[in-house]
Amino acid sequence: MNKEELIRRIENNDDFTTEKYWDGFWERRKNKGGRTGLGVGGEDPDAASYALAQTHAFLWSGRTGNPKDPDCRLNLTIQEDNNGYFLTDEISGLDLSSDTLVNGYRWERPAVLEGVILPLIREYGKAEYRAMQEAFVRTAYTVGGLTVFPRRSENNDKESINCVRGKDYCLADRIDLTMEWIRRYYFGEKTDLSERTKGVLESNAGFFALFGEGRGGFKAFVDFFFLNDLVSADYASVPVFFGDNGFTRGGFPQTPREWLTWRDMATAFVKARNARILRALKEGTIDRRKTENFCCQQKQL
Numbered sequence: 001m002n003k004e005e006l007i008r009r010i011e012n013n014d015d016f017t018t019e020k021y022w023d024g025f026w027e028r029r030k031n032k033g034g035r036t037g038l039g040v041g042g043e044d045p046d047a048a049s050y051a052l053a054q055t056h057a058f059l060w061s062g063r064t065g066n067p068k069d070p071d072c073r074l075n076l077t078i079q080e081d082n083n084g085y086f087l088t089d090e091i092s093g094l095d096l097s098s099d100t101l102v103n104g105y106r107w108e109r110p111a112v113l114e115g116v117i118l119p120l121i122r123e124y125g126k127a128e129y130r131a132m133q134e135a136f137v138r139t140a141y142t143v144g145g146l147t148v149f150p151r152r153s154e155n156n157d158k159e160s161i162n163c164v165r166g167k168d169y170c171l172a173d174r175i176d177l178t179m180e181w182i183r184r185y186y187f188g189e190k191t192d193l194s195e196r197t198k199g200v201l202e203s204n205a206g207f208f209a210l211f212g213e214g215r216g217g218f219k220a221f222v223d224f225f226f227l228n229d230l231v232s233a234d235y236a237s238v239p240v241f242f243g244d245n246g247f248t249r250g251g252f253p254q255t256p257r258e259w260l261t262w263r264d265m266a267t268a269f270v271k272a273r274n275a276r277i278l279r280a281l282k283e284g285t286i287d288r289r290k291t292e293n294f295c296c297q298q299k300q301l
Helices: 005-012 051-058 110-124 126-140 161-165 175-187 192-196 207-208 212-224 254-285 283-289
Strands: 074-081 084-091 095-100 146-150
Touching: 005 051, 005 254, 051 074, 051 084, 051 095, 051 146, 074 212, 095 161, 110 126, 110 254, 146 161, 175 192, 175 207, 175 212, 175 254, 207 212, 254 283
Parallel strands: none
Antiparallel strands: 074 084, 084 095, 095 146
16 A cells, blocks of 8 residues: 555545445344344454555554654554454564444444434434444544554453453443543543553553653654544543543443434544545655654644
8 A cells, every 4th residue: 555545545535345344234143143234244344454454554654753762663564364464563563453443333232222223223214324324334444434553462361452442331432532541541640441441551551652651642642643633732631522531421322312423523533534644645744754853743633
């Protein structure tokens, strides 16, 4: 994946799903004995798409913007095993895997299914609901809806960040709440979330240290991954899409209106991030990361 190809992909709003992903999407069951009609892809682009792995390797190789170590960088190469494609940083030895930043909550989790999804289907009708979800999935699998996090190694008994943020009731696989979780880690703010998630961020300290420590490290992390539209202009806070950022209630949408708010906010974020990445490609930010003495700086749009 070279720069010109990636620019075309973003400008054309191309996603990384394939015909195999969509074939039988609404008839497939997620689990044995589970429901049909909720929408289950035939393969996971995060693991199955070589084009996506190429994109990650191209975008996220370069200097991290670590304010105390300007030479700190990632050099990602593509690997493959029985689970699909992943990336290895040739410098630190860290393995990273792709993760989608937003999702449509097409789940059998009882509270979400009964309180959100089925009411949405009744309100909009099956055809329109499915069209909304399909559009959301395609947006989620564009470049702006994807990132990398450390991959769980075979000899590590801790779950990965990807897995924990999807399972934890308060994080609820939401990128806004995930960013608040990461912000608190960098800022050294104590929260019971760390205990409940078994210290998964702390166990991946080597990855976060690539960007630095404290507020400067958080800023570099945000700038490097073009996540600026999730944080305040001074990088001091993370405005959430709905609910609160204190992890005092579950993060899942609890009503159809909350789901619609989530969809609209998440879609706007992904599109804004696509625009940031496109601008960085055209203005040479990505190229300069790969050269000497460059510290990543991102303007606010």
